Each structure stands twice: as structure tokens, then as C-alpha cells.
Amino acid sequence: MNIVTFIGSSRPNGNTEYLTDLLLKDVDHQKIYLKDLSIKPIEDLRHTEDGFQYVDDDYDQIIEAILASDVLIFSTPIYWYSMTGLMKNMIDRFSQAIRDERYPLFKEHLKTVKTIVVAVGGDDPRIKGLPLMQQFRYTFDFLGMPFTNYIIGKASRPGQIQSDEIALTQAKLLNDLLKNKTL
Numbered sequence: 001m002n003i004v005t006f007i008g009s010s011r012p013n014g015n016t017e018y019l020t021d022l023l024l025k026d027v028d029h030q031k032i033y034l035k036d037l038s039i040k041p042i043e044d045l046r047h048t049e050d051g052f053q054y055v056d057d058d059y060d061q062i063i064e065a066i067l068a069s070d071v072l073i074f075s076t077p078i079y080w081y082s083m084t085g086l087m088k089n090m091i092d093r094f095s096q097a098i099r100d101e102r103y104p105l106f107k108e109h110l111k112t113v114k115t116i117v118v119a120v121g122g123d124d125p126r127i128k129g130l131p132l133m134q135q136f137r138y139t140f141d142f143l144g145m146p147f148t149n150y151i152i153g154k155a156s157r158p159g160q161i162q163s164d165e166i167a168l169t170q171a172k173l174l175n176d177l178l179k180n181k182t183l
Contacts, residue, residue: 001181003029004069006062008076008087010035015161016120019153020075022171023118027178029073032065034086042092052096062090063097063106071114071148071183074136078121078129078152083136091139098143107143114148114183115140116174120167122156148183149174 005024009016037058045052066072076083083091098107117136119129129152140147151174153167154160161167177183 001028001071001178001183002069003027003071003073003178004065005029005031005073005075006087006090007031007033007035008074008084008090010084010086011077011158014077014120014158015153015155016075016077016118018159018161019120019151019167019171020073020118022168023073023116023151023174024178025175027175030065030069032062034084034090037061039089039093041089042096044095046095046099052099055096059090059093059097062093063100063103066113067103067106067109069113071116071178073116073118075118076132078119078123078125078132081121081123081128082132083119094139094143111144111146113145115145116148117150118153118171119150120153120155120161122154122160125152125154126166 005020007017039059040055040057074087076087117133119132121129133150137147151167151170154164
């Protein structure tokens with residue numbers, strides 16, 4: 001099983017990454033830090049005569065990682081009741097990626113991958129983070145991707161996630177499924 005994790009936090013070793021690391025403990029995976037990549041914002045050229053054009057940035061690394069995956073994990077702190085700008089910028093570029101002639105199998109491959117979303121926030125996240133999960137659901141539905149599972153953790157200060165027994169338990173349960181390849 002090839003697992004790719006996109007870390008959407010701008011803070012190294014934050015609560016969301018901690019919870020994601022627990023989910024992936026002893027599971028082989030590739031971790032991509034969006035903050036370390038240069039991904040330009042989308043320029044919407046869908047309705048122009050020439051359509052989307054090649055963009056000279058690091059986004060091809062995202063496409064290639066997805067094409068090599070069986071499971072995608074989207075790991076994002078909850079910023080203003082949504083995903084981080086880093087994560088949103090990556091997802092916005094899907095509009096271009098699904099039309100990129102260099103990757104003709106990209107859109108079909110998305111339909112075959114399993115997805116997990118890990119999100120952590122401090123302001124009643126199990127309620128106020130639900131619209132974020134709905135946003136992921138609509139995105140995945142549009143692309144034909146299955147929405148396999150999600151975890152919402154409660155934390156704001158560094159290390160605080162370690163007190164969220166519900167999120168820690170969910171991460172451990174999903175970790176067992178990943179280790180046993182029964183996800």
C-alpha cells in the first residue's frame with residue numbers, strides 16, 4: 001500500500017502533524033510538507049482559447065506522488081473554520097491537474113485512491129470543523145474520489161493534542177487498519 005500524506009501546516013511538529021504521525025506509526029508512507037514547496041496559485045484559464053498552460057513550480061511533485069499512491073492523507077490545522085491556505089492552494093490546482101495532458105490518467109487514478117482527512121482546531125472543532133469535512137466531501141465527490149475516513153482533534157497550543165483521547169483513539173484505530181491493510 002502506497003500512502004502519501006500532505007501536511008498543510010505552516011508550523012513544524014504541530015498538533016495536526018502529531019496526530020497524523022500517530023495515525024501512520026509503523027506504516028510506510030511518504031510525507032510531503034506543502035510549506036516546503038513552491039506552488040503557485042491557480043490561474044483559471046478553463047474557458048480561454050488555449051486553456052491551462054504549464055506552470056513552472058513544484059506542483060508536478062504533487063501529481064506524481066498522487067499517481068504513485070493508494071491512500072491519500074490530507075493533514076491540515078483548522079484555520080478560520082477551513083483548511084489552511086497551503087492546503088487550499090494545492091487543492092485549487094486540481095482544476096488544472098485533471099486537464100493536464102501530460103498526466104492523462106490522473107483523473108481516473110483519483111477514483112481509485114482512499115482518502116483520510118486529519119484536522120485539528122481549538123474552537124469546538126468537532127462541530128465547527130464539520131463544514132471543513134463537508135468541503136473535502138464535495139471536493140472528493142466532484143473528482144469521484146472515495147472519502148474513506150477522517151479525524152478531528154481538539155488542540156490549539158503546541159502539544160495539546162496529546163490530551164484529546166477521542167482523536168488519539170481514532171488515530172490508533174485507523175493505524176491498525178492501515179497496518180493490517182484493511183482500510
